[in-house]
Amino acid sequence: MAVPAMDDLADRYTDRGVTSAFVYTREAHPGERYGPHTSMEVKRSHAQAFREEVGVRRRILIDDLAGTAHRAFHPLPNLTYVIARGGMISYKAGWTDPDDVARFMDHTLDRLEARRAGEVLPMVTEQIAWRRRDDEGFRRGLERSGPQAIADFDG
Amino acid sequence: MGPYNFANFDPTRDEEAFSGFLDRLHVGERAPNATVEDLATGEAAELRSLWRRNMAIVEFGSFT
Numbered sequence: 001m002a003v004p005a006m007d008d009l010a011d012r013y014t015d016r017g018v019t020s021a022f023v024y025t026r027e028a029h030p031g032e033r034y035g036p037h038t039s040m041e042v043k044r045s046h047a048q049a050f051r052e053e054v055g056v057r058r059r060i061l062i063d064d065l066a067g068t069a070h071r072a073f074h075p076l077p078n079l080t081y082v083i084a085r086g087g088m089i090s091y092k093a094g095w096t097d098p099d100d101v102a103r104f105m106d107h108t109l110d111r112l113e114a115r116r117a118g119e120v121l122p123m124v125t126e127q128i129a130w131r132r133r134d135d136e137g138f139r140r141g142l143e144r145s146g147p148q149a150i151a152d153f154d155g
Numbered sequence: 156m157g158p159y160n161f162a163n164f165d166p167t168r169d170e171e172a173f174s175g176f177l178d179r180l181h182v183g184e185r186a187p188n189a190t191v192e193d194l195a196t197g198e199a200a201e202l203r204s205l206w207r208r209n210m211a212i213v214e215f216g217s218f219t
Contacts, residue, residue, distance in 0.1 A: 019210070025215050028219045064189075068190075126182075
């Protein structure tokens with residue numbers, strides 16, 4: 001989870017008319033401290049702890065207990081989508097990599113300006129991207145949750 | 156797929172968690188809406204309100 005870097009990106013693009021939010025989902029590897037959500041009350045308290053312990057500065061939206069929002073997109077644990085004004089998906093990533101999001105945003109925002117000048121046209125691409133490994137950061141999340149989360153991930 | 160709020164992750168049971176990402180919600184399609192809860196206010200919010208007037212970056216996740 002690359003929360004600080006994604007928070008920084010949110011700050012960076014706010015002035016360019018971009019809204020950012022974090023949707024709190026289920027715990028992919030429940031632990032002793034942050035186990036499976038058994039009620040909205042539990043999910044709310046975990047989301048609150050997530051904000052405080054991880055220091056999230058973006059707006060946090062809590063999905064419902066059934067994971068309706070999460071499952072409507074995809075139940076992978078750390079997705080990022082960029083959605084154009086009006087609702088068209090313009091970027092989807094199966095894992096959140098702030099460098100990749102920044103590359104896309106910088107390019108897209110520049111090209112949207114060029115489009116207004118009639119210089120460019122949109123096209124669709126599909127590609128394999130490469131994310132930075134952040135084993136340490138991921139491990140910290142598991143440790144916050146507890147030994148059971150680590151055992152769950154390590155199998 | 157097993158229950159959404161599982162007690163432990165089992166890749167054999169929860170295959171959907173890994174598969175199908177490329178087959179669903181393609182770029183160019185409309186993003187789904189859902190009702191969520193704003194942690195700061197406790198009030199219900201519509202996801203689509205994020206992108207109604209602006210481009211939106213939406214990350215999904217948790218501790219783990």
